[in-house]
Amino acid sequence: MDLQVIINGILLGGLYGLAAVGFSLIWGVMNIVDLAQGAYLTLGAYITFWLFKLWGIDPFLTLPVSALILFGLGFLIESQIIKRVLRYGFVMLLVVTYGLNLLLQNAMLVAWSADYRSVTPAYSGAGLNIGGVNIPYIRLALFIAALLLVGLLTIFLNKTRVGNAIRATALNRLAANLVGIRTEFIYALTYSLAAAVVGMAGSLISMVYTVSPNLGGAFMTKIFVVTVLGGFGSLPGAVLGGLILGITEAFTASYIAPGLMNAVSFILLVVILIFRPQGLMGKQFYGA
């Protein structure tokens, strides 16, 4: 086994995990497959790019800005659009979020063109070398930041009053209403929170990928695989799914062919679904 390949996969997998938690949360709590997550990710990446390019702000320091802007956008979209479509069910929401994704993606194309841009802080080249294994500092920092953010979100969901309300709403919306939880507000909050998290993932991703309006589209496939692998609604599941996908991709690229990365990921997905249709950790959030 090539240790370098495993390390590469793990470092990448952390980012995949963070990118998927918002999608997973929305699916678990609101029963919506939110295809607009890709556009939110792209927007987060652009926010970091422009703050870095125009004012030279360190990319890591742009995270709160991404989070804040996307939280606001998420709240606006949920309360003005999603909320009105909720009662028409799952398929209609799929269509609406698909449309939103196209709209946002094209708006970014018009505003910022299809040019590939990159965020290159001074430290982006440096790395650590332990026994022949090369670990770029930036990838390590991204990995740690991603895990930290998922950890914070997990603590928020499990330990706070609002977090409890989100979990209760996910389990049974009627019962949540009947114990006094304002589930309409919880839906808006969950959606905004998820947009903020995927926006921050976009900010981190902009440091290692080139930024273009298509960035989110490429990641949407990965987000989908990670979420289903881990079990929708489960945050630890998203991290686990991210790591598995990261390692699988790294191995496929090194030992089979880079072009087959998506094919192998989906084969893995199908195999896991045959044996564990609820995903690897799908039961945790939903219980019995």
Place this chain on the structure above:
Amino acid sequence: MAAVVKTGLKPIITLKNASTGYGIAQALWNVSLELYPREIVALIGSNGAGKTTVLRVLSGVLPLWNGEYRLNEEAVKGYTAPDLVHKGICHVPEGRQLFFGLSVEENLRMGAFALKKSRAEINKSLEWVYNFFPEIAKRRNQLAGTLSGGEQQMVAIGRGLMGNPTLLLIDELSLGLAPVIVDRIYETLQKIYQEQGITILIVEQDMELALSVASRAYVLENGSISVSGTSKELMDNDKIREAYLGV
């Protein structure tokens, strides 16, 4: 209709000529009822008569199309279910609707969500509920989805009690439960009623059982109230006996 007015008491709940339904399907026509402090009232009727719909109106899940809903003489308009929980109306819904993925104790704690009480106060309420239902105290750390039907109903009622209600609405309490469990739960309800002096509205298909527990009852037929009165009056009513008791 024999209206039973308790002298000197004002109703906590008044429904007057209430009509509502689902989508375009009307389910209730001109339903009027009153609930007074400190009483157990039964809502009786066959399947599809509209019993659950009345509870949904009272707990704010379903808005009225027409008519009036007053809570302590104040009009209830534009209130949602969470608003009414904050005003002391707790609804134990049909099918119990527990949070299956949470433990028994977490379910009960969620019942106090609206109250913003301190942890110590919530712990006190918890012990108070466990005192009434020792069966579920033993299972406090077990997932609610793994309990038997009777235990689930106890958790559902306990969750309602955690909200410190002045009015407790209980839908289809006996549905699918063994008679011995049903008796056990009704006994406890009466104890709670005596100790707390709250008002309880029970929806029940078993007429005899309902009339033995409640002091008054309303009979729903096809979305309208056909008869109402004290339990004794209804027991002595030949038409009711024939239609619901088969004797």
